[in-house]
Amino acid sequence: MIGTPQTPPATARALLAEELLAAIKNSSYDSQTLQEIVLVIDHECLCRESQDRFPNLRRPDDISNRAIATSVIGDFAEQLSSCLVHHINASSRLIRELQFRALLSVLALLQLDGVHAVHADVHRKWQTKINNRFRELIWLPGQSPRLSTETFPRVQCAHLISLGAAYYSQQFVPAEPVAARILAIGSNVMQLVVMVANIALV
Amino acid sequence: MDHFDFGHEIDLCQGFGIMGDLGSTLKDLDSNLSGLVQCSNSSNQDLFKLQGLTRIARALHLYSQICIQSAESREGVANPHREALECSKQIALLTLRHILKILNSTINEGFETSVRPPLDLHEQISALFNRGPVKLDRFQYLYGLLDCASQLGCIVGIEEYPNGFAARMRSIIARSGEASFRLKAVSNSSFLYRDKELFSSNFR
Numbered sequence: 462m463i464g465t466p467q468t469p470p471a472t473a474r475a476l477l478a479e480e481l482l483a484a485i486k487n488s489s490y491d492s493q494t495l496q497e498i499v500l501v502i503d504h505e506c507l508c509r510e511s512q513d514r515f516p517n518l519r520r521p522d523d524i525s526n527r528a529i530a531t532s533v534i535g536d537f538a539e540q541l542s543s544c545l546v547h548h549i550n551a552s553s554r555l556i557r558e559l560q561f562r563a564l565l566s567v568l569a570l571l572q573l574d575g576v577h578a579v580h581a582d583v584h585r586k587w588q589t590k591i592n593n594r595f596r597e598l599i600w601l602p603g604q605s606p607r608l609s610t611e612t613f614p615r616v617q618c619a620h621l622i623s624l625g626a627a628y629y630s631q632q633f634v635p636a637e638p639v640a641a642r643i644l645a646i647g648s649n650v651m652q653l654v655v656m657v658a659n660i661a662l663v
Numbered sequence: 664m665d666h667f668d669f670g671h672e673i674d675l676c677q678g679f680g681i682m683g684d685l686g687s688t689l690k691d692l693d694s695n696l697s698g699l700v701q702c703s704n705s706s707n708q709d710l711f712k713l714q715g716l717t718r719i720a721r722a723l724h725l726y727s728q729i730c731i732q733s734a735e736s737r738e739g740v741a742n743p744h745r746e747a748l749e750c751s752k753q754i755a756l757l758t759l760r761h762i763l764k765i766l767n768s769t770i771n772e773g774f775e776t777s778v779r780p781p782l783d784l785h786e787q788i789s790a791l792f793n794r795g796p797v798k799l800d801r802f803q804y805l806y807g808l809l810d811c812a813s814q815l816g817c818i819v820g821i822e823e824y825p826n827g828f829a830a831r832m833r834s835i836i837a838r839s840g841e842a843s844f845r846l847k848a849v850s851n852s853s854f855l856y857r858d859k860e861l862f863s864s865n866f867r
Contacts, residue, residue: 500722500725503718503719503721503722504722504725504726506715506718506719506722507719507722507723507726510719565714566718569711569714569715569718588795589793591795591796592793592794592795592796593793595789595790595795595796596790596793599786599787599789599790600790612842612843612846613842613843613846616780616806616842616843616846617810617843619786619796620803620806620807620810622796623796623797623799623803624710624711624714624799624803624807626795626796627707627796627798627799628711631707631708632711
């Protein structure tokens, strides 16, 4: 149990969020941990929605205060976009689905917190992580073109990670000028050309 | 992102019963969701908003359920939370009605026979070059609608489901050549068939 019966609701939620974040960081999580993360984050979304519209309105204490700081939400995004499924078994499909759902909720909460841009390096890192999660999903072993027990979880996870990737790319921009982005793309193209030329020469 | 900026503000707080005007809230929501029926292709922003609305409805439902149980166990007054619970159910019901409208719209007629997911080869190439998921297309949009419906189904009672919802799910199950649509429609239908009598009456 987090806190005591006298602990203010917002403090209890903040403590719970930190406990859940620590569980992810320490790799001591299971599907229930991720389910709790989804519930806590969704409740924070509810609090943001009600608070921002009517800041002076009388509301139950449980939803009147923001509990989780933006930095903690950012930490959640960092952890939930990382690889949480290291060993593939029957239970890993549920963990993967819950991870992607939680990531979607966290991104939505960041938006509700007014975050619309992310530091350029962080933006690239998160984008790469999301792309890696998609690649892991596509490269799962034992996938069959015929209908099997793996079909539905795979499609469900593919949908959620696609939604998450689209949401991230459309709602958060990297905090860098357009010229820097063009330069980065140009640099990547040059590297590709050099690589192809090297292969051709060999 | 604007908070559910469909054009008007949606006052979820009114549903807490604090301002006591659930009807006005639902009327606002209804008029704003009507705009979604017209969307012709994969409207990502609309899907994000529906997902957000689903998230809020589920959070409000869970919160009010727990508060009611807590108030009853302490012999307290649960009325404000009952109004919030009713609000969450009405929001879920309204959203389900609009999802059904979108699925039944002319532009989406027979989608279950014509819409296919991205090609496996496309996804494999995208994964190989680490380009991430393919862009959201019509398949993802429609699948997302069904996903929202299955989440909202946890909130709404069997007898409150919109008319025609069960029939539409049966149609998708029977006609869709795409397994993922069928499986999603089955998961939606499982809420409807929890009641054995309803199950048997639908299959006579």
